[in-house]
Amino acid sequence: MIQSNNIIKTIGEKMILRGMNLEIASGETVAIIGPNGAGKSTWLKITAGLLKPTEGSLLIDEEPLKKDKYELQQIIGYLGHQSFLYEHFSPVENLRFFAKLYHVKKPDKRIDDLIEEVGLTFFKYEPVRSFSRGMIQRLAIARAILHDPKILLLDEPHTGLDQQAVDILNKVILRLKKKGVTVVLVTHDFPQVIKTCDRVIILKNGRVKDDIPLEGQDVNWLYTHYERQAIHS
Numbered sequence: 001m002i003q004s005n006n007i008i009k010t011i012g013e014k015m016i017l018r019g020m021n022l023e024i025a026s027g028e029t030v031a032i033i034g035p036n037g038a039g040k041s042t043w044l045k046i047t048a049g050l051l052k053p054t055e056g057s058l059l060i061d062e063e064p065l066k067k068d069k070y071e072l073q074q075i076i077g078y079l080g081h082q083s084f085l086y087e088h089f090s091p092v093e094n095l096r097f098f099a100k101l102y103h104v105k106k107p108d109k110r111i112d113d114l115i116e117e118v119g120l121t122f123f124k125y126e127p128v129r130s131f132s133r134g135m136i137q138r139l140a141i142a143r144a145i146l147h148d149p150k151i152l153l154l155d156e157p158h159t160g161l162d163q164q165a166v167d168i169l170n171k172v173i174l175r176l177k178k179k180g181v182t183v184v185l186v187t188h189d190f191p192q193v194i195k196t197c198d199r200v201i202i203l204k205n206g207r208v209k210d211d212i213p214l215e216g217q218d219v220n221w222l223y224t225h226y227e228r229q230a231i232h233s
């Protein structure tokens, strides 16, 4: 379970998060949506252990976020705006590098399976620098789940992807959901939210404005609600 207890984040003079309270149960797939500048990425970075809250606490399974970077990496997979891939390396070389970093046991089969899942088998020995944005993002998602994290945090993973890459990404999210992985998705792409998530959190001005379970909801109502509540500040 992820518990965000009254998190405040101030950078310089700016208060970005103004008391962010949220609970996400293990195995839930949750979307965080909201207008630009609402604080979505900042909260995700705090949850990934990349930023410290100014006040408040972030608990995972009722314990404060581990300070040890290695222990944190074992439970959390994070895909931010940067892919963290080495462009002169191939997919296999990139994933071997990260497998070593994450101490993945028997990495070769895992790497092969993941490359196949994201549809890059044909390009597995090609340098990443020749890849399209969609191909890079597919490899980046493989990198984020390589070590089998129990929590996966994705920051706008669908942005700029072609339909094939969107479908592959959604399939990966749905497979992980079935497996019981907790997935948190920061996004502006509401159609993908409807396809993959159990619940939508609307963030505005650094606070949770609304919390909507998706099961049994009327999709048209959701679109209207989303337009009104999330896009326009």
Ligand SMILES: Nc1ncnc2c1ncn2[C@@H]1O[C@H](COP(=O)(O)OP(=O)(O)OP(=O)(O)O)[C@@H](O)[C@H]1O
Pocket: 011, 012, 014, 016, 034, 035, 036, 037, 038, 039, 040, 041, 042, 043
């Ligand atoms: N390091 C920083 N220094 C100063 N201001 C920052 C910093 N990081 C974020 N901000 C500001 O905090 C606000 C929230 O940023 P954040 O990236 O969390 O928003 P967001 O909801 O993810 O927005 P978007 O949908 O545009 O990605 C923005 O106004 C941003 O400019």
